[in-house]
Amino acid sequence: MANVSKKVSWSSRDEDPAQGEGTPLLNGASAARYTRQFSGSGIFHIGRLSTVDLEEENVEEEGSILSRPKEIPHNEKLLSLKYESLDYDNSENQLFLEEERRMSYMGFRCLEISRWVVCGLIGFLTGLIACFIDIVVENLAGVKYHVVKQNIEKFTEVGGLSISLILWAVLNSAFVMVGSIIVAFFEPIAAGSGIPQIKCYLNGVKIPRVVRLKTLVVKVGGVICSVAGGLAVGKEGPMIHSGAVVAAGVSQGRSTSLKKDFKIFEYFRRDTEKRDFVSAGAAAGVSAAFGAPVGGVLFSLEEGASFWNQMLTWRIFFASMMSTFTLNFFLSIYHEKPGDLSSPGLINFGRFDSDSVEYNLYEIPLFICMGAIGGLLGALFNVLNYWLTIFRIRYIHRPCLQVMEAMLVAAVTATVSFAMIYFSNDCQPLGPDQSEEYPLQLFCADGEYNSMATAFFNTPERSVRSLFHNPPGTYNPLTLGVFTLSYFFLACWTYGLTVSAGVFIPSLLIGAAWGRLFGILLSAITSSGSIWADPGKYALIGAAAQLGGIVRMTLSLTVIMVEATGNVTYGLPIMLVLMTAKIVGDYFVGGLYDIHIKLQSVPFLDWEAPATSHSLTAREVMSSPVTCFNRIEKVGRIVDILSNTSTNHNGFPVVPRVNENNEPGRLCGLILRSQLIVLLKHKVFVERAHSRLKQRRLQLKDFRDAYPRFPPIQSIHVSQDERECMMDLTEFMNPTPYTVPQETSLPRVFKLFRALGLRHLVVIDSENRVVGLVTRKDLARYHLGRHGLEELQLAQT
């Protein structure tokens, strides 16, 4: 059973980092100080496993590096109060209902049509962005490889290849430097693939600045630089984030950053609608990245949605289709084959011809075996990356250091690649239908090329394709083994750098390499029956296994892989492999994205409450006492409560009248901080209670205009006279918030909260009096650990 302690504060903290500073941790570890700079670092802060360690760490740090801010890295057993929730439940106040009731049936039809239009636009723009990234990367990388290739060819003959190495390393570092600088200095949230952030967003956690235009620009620039810079990264993951940003932007019909309001889609300016569009955007991103529209829809569902809505799903599907179609269309024009729709995604696995690569029943155990290997290697990858991230947080937290690390990785990547190619003596004949774009002859005989170079001297996408499709015998086992090993560590080192980049392609590449190796060894053992002859098949299975072992998706990943290969024959083996990889991997450690989300102490809600949590009830889970407002409240009290930085509540039950003894009143509504702030800003006051002077009428538009960046309370000036005025909350509060009785079990509370995407759930007693409030962090605190139900500590960071 969990140790349920009484909490001091019940609302999530404002995102203002200034407020967090110097405040003690609320539970346990009370002497610890900390600072927060997640949103300024882009990587996830991590703590050690126990609070004792955490304090030790603190002391140690204080001793060693006095000049920089004290840093207590996040602890996995902590739950940050820093994150606000999104409100996926409409506040159905009088204003809202009046608007809805005024609206005719045709009005709703128009809304529905504009939803489709927005989804189409999202798909179109996402496809365009993907197309842009693809073309720019291809050209930049083309120029780079061309230059380096010429240089290598020159120096292969005259000697002094070290100059080529330096040229290569410098070119790579230069690209990566640019990419890293814009991320580290301008928009740190754009680092990484963005998938964990989008997962959190769809889950209902507000991650600051995650869907802003600036983030998108930095993301696109960053991913181009890092891919062109030859890092072991892919450009696919960031597409998902890009799609989400596009969606959040387009659906609002304005850009707050550009201060441009098109006065359209105003109806969509609330969290509920925006979330739906962001799902569509994420799906469109996946769709453009892999040419997998159905996979995109499933990704959005698997990672985000909770309530399945058929119409919404169709819209998401439409956005996905538009996105892959747009990409395909513009790429076909770019490749001067207009109308030839053969590039549905950024990565194209190439065509697996059905007849050449059948699989047989007795191969299935082998596939399952490979799935297990993938799970193991994936777990290893995740654990290594976890340690690395801890190291990064401790020692590489300044932007300039981060840029330097990224440059170092770029240089090392180039060096390793060069060394591999240099020392490899795996020469292959240059076939007539040579698909290599940059075959390196190096020390091979004329008419031959270095096969290691096809893996290293290439964009990762092309390498994956070569591994899948090059005929048997293209690679020798040693090449593949060495390649797997080196690329594994490079990719692991690279993920988490302060650059925009995804982990999908490197995972696929690692998996394809060892998968192909597996296939080759297999055919060597079994005296090469014809069925084993094609190692490309094993490369595909290996790629799936490795990717599954790292990210732990199953359904959506199966569909993505199937759609990317263009062949459903492998559906069943891929499923089996992904399931096995997930089961094996989960035994050791969680998926990469989940690890990073957990390290961030994000109050992320799982699908279900922990199985053994029936012993807890709402009474134990809720925060109390609750600050309530009267239906007609004094402005001064409102300002005081909103300004109280030690509580910083975000939702307030409204009661007819708080009595003198501060006893709970009967619930009659719920009002949000953001609504109160808009009211204060517009000075919706009456001189005194029951005054005949009417309050100024506010419209829903005033709230929508302020959404989503409501000003902080500090920026609102309320004079002493105004403080004596009253505010009638009746028409602004949500009169029908969802409630639960105190005796409700945690799983039941959880189900309600999760299914409806709530932010506040009022706990009432048998007479409908407010006794507590359940918020996201109250539910996210409980999780199943190794010793049964565990409770995370709440931290103000």
Added chain:
Amino acid sequence: MANVSKKVSWSSRDEDPAQGEGTPLLNGASAARYTRQFSGSGIFHIGRLSTVDLEEENVEEEGSILSRPKEIPHNEKLLSLKYESLDYDNSENQLFLEEERRMSYMGFRCLEISRWVVCGLIGFLTGLIACFIDIVVENLAGVKYHVVKQNIEKFTEVGGLSISLILWAVLNSAFVMVGSIIVAFFEPIAAGSGIPQIKCYLNGVKIPRVVRLKTLVVKVGGVICSVAGGLAVGKEGPMIHSGAVVAAGVSQGRSTSLKKDFKIFEYFRRDTEKRDFVSAGAAAGVSAAFGAPVGGVLFSLEEGASFWNQMLTWRIFFASMMSTFTLNFFLSIYHEKPGDLSSPGLINFGRFDSDSVEYNLYEIPLFICMGAIGGLLGALFNVLNYWLTIFRIRYIHRPCLQVMEAMLVAAVTATVSFAMIYFSNDCQPLGPDQSEEYPLQLFCADGEYNSMATAFFNTPERSVRSLFHNPPGTYNPLTLGVFTLSYFFLACWTYGLTVSAGVFIPSLLIGAAWGRLFGILLSAITSSGSIWADPGKYALIGAAAQLGGIVRMTLSLTVIMVEATGNVTYGLPIMLVLMTAKIVGDYFVGGLYDIHIKLQSVPFLDWEAPATSHSLTAREVMSSPVTCFNRIEKVGRIVDILSNTSTNHNGFPVVPRVNENNEPGRLCGLILRSQLIVLLKHKVFVERAHSRLKQRRLQLKDFRDAYPRFPPIQSIHVSQDERECMMDLTEFMNPTPYTVPQETSLPRVFKLFRALGLRHLVVIDSENRVVGLVTRKDLARYHLGRHGLEELQLAQT
């Protein structure tokens, strides 16, 4: 705005058909009488569109056919009170919570593992059933075609082909007679594809006997007979129903029909768990039918689920995989190619080789055009079938008549086929790689065969494949045109017969025929460019368009089609076509399944409340007054209330004490009729209130043993002495039912109700006193008609 009238009764009616008889309609049309026999007919009863018509009709009928029961067919504007709801919200009473709290973490792990085991079993058994059906049908049809072919060959030479026709017609009728008799006389619910029934079940409506073993047996037998009997039907739709029955059976660990209890999986004996397994079963059915595991998962989601749960989805996926794999494996053994996994589904579209059939950008408008045609034809099909069904209900309601109609259709199908073949002079050369199993030479020259016969003298699955894959020139346009026309009407006539059969394959076949025709005409017009050369592509698109136009699925159907063709190249065009077909078709009339569900007056909940329903609040929607029980209630009162056939409530709010004035009390729990019945059956009484005599302890097991066939109240004898006893409901009631305040808007109520799969939602006032109860039919009544929000009338039928 809707006209909200006060209702007399608030609970759904018991399924006992005797009770419905003779009761006046509650709203409007009060003089009308009716009888109900849906569950005994297997087809859907339909009424005319206005109540005036309905009464006229009544008079007319009374005049004409006095001998048979007066029949007022169902009206689309009625909502039947006959259907009970399923309870997809756990009743978290003390017994349940105690059990959950006793259970260790390992216990939950075991449960989770058994869920996976059950899903694996479901998949395995569903695959086996599919395999059985396939093999039996293949053999029976093989024998039939062989006999008829020999006969035709014999009489082609000597003349007197009419004898062959008679032989063919008699054989077909004989098969269909058997299939129809078992359905009509033994289990009428097994008629049709079962998809509407499963949709209703997953939506939360209890359809009597739909998941019983007997239904499965009849279904399997029926589908074999009707397919072997050469009807224009498929064996795919019924697989979905079969899978669902398997799931409902396996997951309960017992068979009530066979009176066999294996004492396993007792935990799963409630609606919530059972529903999850039934979803998996339906998915496994789709998966086996089309070899489309992902399509199966999406089908379950699109048609059924509301709350998306990741773990559940994975289990569903697993069941789907198992099912297609089992089918594949056993078929490979049957075909004596063990290990060759090339038959993943009952229907196999054959392999579309990627290179031969590319599509180009400028074909997309053509595809969209075809989608529109499909939508139109689909709408026509649905409208015709709708009228036909009305006719059937009026005049063909007795089992023997139904059998005769089925036999007539079989004979007509044979005759039409024969006539087509006979009068067709479309001879094609018999190629060396002839894929036809039964090529009919008829009047063709030696070495040639009649191409019309490939379409008619074949199982529909083979015909579809021929249309997709036979090389250009195999069919002449006239053949295809005539075939489309005749098969369209045959299929339309066939759907709704009292046989087990699906509409998927006939739809595909019609679509493939006109699609191929479209392709041929196109290439004729455009002076046969090479890109148009392949009519098989257009056959595929036409098939998708036609099927989409009839059933109106998009996402799942796209995936199913893609998986069945084994090629994702056509993903995009298929999506576009399905979307177009849906949009065009929806303009005229709903999907076939939805029409039939609506005609059934089933209280089916859509995804969202009607858009313009914000004007309604819980106060107007709810039923009141509510019959409440005291926490400690007199047995006599309970028995009286349960026995009251005029109300027949199913859920009762529990209040501490109902006061004398019958004023509403404070809500303290909710108890179900089924729970009370178990309590009464076990005589859980105390002599009087506050007695020291303890009530007999009941366990959760007692409730589970009675699930799902709780005895009717009439079968429970309570003596006069016992009537004076008291019953303490405290530990059996659900102490934390979900509630909403009276002012809650309908969409908000709807969202809560739908997302959590509720059966009863208590409406409370500001002091937590019970003022009303919202059930499924209160929400299902409101729908958007042509004139805005409409309200369906409630009918006791």
